[in-house]
Amino acid sequence: MFQFIFRRLSLVIPTFIGITLLTFTLIRLIPGDPIEVMAGERGVSAERHAELSAQLGFDQPLYVQYFNYVSGVLQGDLGNSLVTKEPVLSEFLTLFPATIELAFCAAMFAIFIGLPAGIIAAVKRGTLFDHSVMTFSLTGYSMPIFWWALLLMLIFSVNLGWTPVSGRIDVVYWIDDVTGFMLIDSILSGEVGALSSAISHLILPSIVLGTIPMAVIARMTRSSMLEVLSEDYIRTARAKGIAPWRVIIIHALRNALIPVITVIGLQVGILLSGAILTETVFAWPGIGKWLIESIGRRDYPVVQGGILIVASIIIVVNLLVDVAYGIVNPRIRHSR
Amino acid sequence: MSLLKLENLSVTFGQFRAVDQISYTVNEGEVLGIVGESGSGKSVSSLSLMGLIDYPGKVSADELSFMEQDLLSMPETQRRKITGSDIAMIFQDPMTSLNPCYTVGYQIIEALKTHQGGTKKELKTRAIELLNLVGIPAPESRLSAYPHQLSGGMSQRVMIAIAIGCNPKLLIADEPTTALDVTIQAQIIDLLIDLQKQKQMGLVLITHDLALVAEVAHRVIVMYAGQIVESGPASEVFSTPKHPYTQALLASLPESAAGKARLEALPGVVPGQYDRPKGCLLSPRCPYATDHCRNVVPDNQGPLERQVKCHTPLDTMGRPAA
Numbered sequence: 001m002f003q004f005i006f007r008r009l010s011l012v013i014p015t016f017i018g019i020t021l022l023t024f025t026l027i028r029l030i031p032g033d034p035i036e037v038m039a040g041e042r043g044v045s046a047e048r049h050a051e052l053s054a055q056l057g058f059d060q061p062l063y064v065q066y067f068n069y070v071s072g073v074l075q076g077d078l079g080n081s082l083v084t085k086e087p088v089l090s091e092f093l094t095l096f097p098a099t100i101e102l103a104f105c106a107a108m109f110a111i112f113i114g115l116p117a118g119i120i121a122a123v124k125r126g127t128l129f130d131h132s133v134m135t136f137s138l139t140g141y142s143m144p145i146f147w148w149a150l151l152l153m154l155i156f157s158v159n160l161g162w163t164p165v166s167g168r169i170d171v172v173y174w175i176d177d178v179t180g181f182m183l184i185d186s187i188l189s190g191e192v193g194a195l196s197s198a199i200s201h202l203i204l205p206s207i208v209l210g211t212i213p214m215a216v217i218a219r220m221t222r223s224s225m226l227e228v229l230s231e232d233y234i235r236t237a238r239a240k241g242i243a244p245w246r247v248i249i250i251h252a253l254r255n256a257l258i259p260v261i262t263v264i265g266l267q268v269g270i271l272l273s274g275a276i277l278t279e280t281v282f283a284w285p286g287i288g289k290w291l292i293e294s295i296g297r298r299d300y301p302v303v304q305g306g307i308l309i310v311a312s313i314i315i316v317v318n319l320l321v322d323v324a325y326g327i328v329n330p331r332i333r334h335s336r
Numbered sequence: 337m338s339l340l341k342l343e344n345l346s347v348t349f350g351q352f353r354a355v356d357q358i359s360y361t362v363n364e365g366e367v368l369g370i371v372g373e374s375g376s377g378k379s380v381s382s383l384s385l386m387g388l389i390d391y392p393g394k395v396s397a398d399e400l401s402f403m404e405q406d407l408l409s410m411p412e413t414q415r416r417k418i419t420g421s422d423i424a425m426i427f428q429d430p431m432t433s434l435n436p437c438y439t440v441g442y443q444i445i446e447a448l449k450t451h452q453g454g455t456k457k458e459l460k461t462r463a464i465e466l467l468n469l470v471g472i473p474a475p476e477s478r479l480s481a482y483p484h485q486l487s488g489g490m491s492q493r494v495m496i497a498i499a500i501g502c503n504p505k506l507l508i509a510d511e512p513t514t515a516l517d518v519t520i521q522a523q524i525i526d527l528l529i530d531l532q533k534q535k536q537m538g539l540v541l542i543t544h545d546l547a548l549v550a551e552v553a554h555r556v557i558v559m560y561a562g563q564i565v566e567s568g569p570a571s572e573v574f575s576t577p578k579h580p581y582t583q584a585l586l587a588s589l590p591e592s593a594a595g596k597a598r599l600e601a602l603p604g605v606v607p608g609q610y611d612r613p614k615g616c617l618l619s620p621r622c623p624y625a626t627d628h629c630r631n632v633v634p635d636n637q638g639p640l641e642r643q644v645k646c647h648t649p650l651d652t653m654g655r656p657a658a
Contacts, residue, residue: 233435236434239424240420241416242420243416251435
């Protein structure tokens, strides 16, 4: 197993080189540079522009800039934001808990609704339940996220007034930033009503963000279960005279989970890398919103560093998925 | 006493009759062979005995009883107590019949635990005994093996161990050797017959292998297009077949074609849902078919222990009666 993880990790090196090259060049291909963006509509004189460029090191040839960037990264230095002058890493670390919190709740929503829905749809295939699950998941999958977010906001926040519109917690609470996770911090603060406020702020963004993963998981679980339920070993299990729920949960689900785990892993990777639209619509102070804004400001170090960290997260999640695979599927475990 | 009794059992899938009003009995300690070509309803009829026919398949019968208990009217939970313990079944393809995610031990013990219970240690000892009984070397270490680590023959032995774990009174073997090597086939059949004699089980052996049935079965049933066309003691059915279909099956054996350039074959295929003949189901393929055969469905003829479904059963010389 360790050998396997090590081999997988060694494949990561070329991936990282590719990511740094790609983000480094792509962000510089966008018209405008950070200085022009900072100067705004008033513009900046050519001399001042050259002066600032030299200060920030943009006057050097690109390959030198790239080399400096990569050597910084290798020393664990992702650079400082051009706008806030804060280190990219510390900015990331302050914002990341918000994204994790949202991604975690969205993933829970997706898994706890998508998985059972897919299982029941497969077991009761052809019934009204099956058709409704498939229709809902297709709708959910094709729904434009920003529109879905606005729709839910309009119904539940504006018309019904059940949930707040945006943010992480009501302004009346002052929560000390201990862990960065609002749910935990609000408990630690000991303020009455803080936790329920934090929860109510999480509901809509989690549903919006979890909708597509839920649809994907439900569909994948259903098709995977259908395939497994027609396998010979399911017939064997039933021929043993064991209870139907045992056949489904113990014998079918474990086999059906193998492809579903891949899908869940991929989706969780996407969720963690920042739900750009959801965070923007709900003014959620997470990674997605941060990256989008930094692109607008041509904040080169933040874009490069942020994407690199996000890519690392996705790689780690994929590695974990592969390990989980081996746990579920003995055929993989033993082939190594 | 008859162990299993079927009276006009039918299995239908929508309009299609996969099994068409078959009746037979299996007695204690008896080996019943069921032969017929692919699509003749052998497997479907045996799955219906186990209660394994799924929607949209429908099972109906005037009687389907096991040890005088009506299987069709009893509640699901009660039927499951019989399935896997008193009636057990092994299947065609052992390599896919075991769950790849669980160890051999887990899968054997699961059946034991469901029907007999016992402590972990007792169950494990019993599982080792069973593996020993089906001739698996080093059973203790095999308990923790996964199905993909076993050969086809070993897998089928494990399947047999699972099936006989609860000392069934009736074992249904659905083409147990079809997917195996010839050398392994003989071993598995020997094992099955040994166990059958040892435990005095009723054994329903479904197979394409006529020679095997002739050798081990007490009685034989020949099925065609979901119907039983001929039944009787194995030796009689094979020495003097009364139904043209049985005759054709026997003629198609390579042994019967010794010295000939080509093997004998019955032209055509088993009728499906849309090309079901009006009269006798074999009439389009039968060399002796008359207009009467093509228009009128034949009844079962002869005494209960030697029946044939034909208007003109063959005589001892293998010619149709006038």
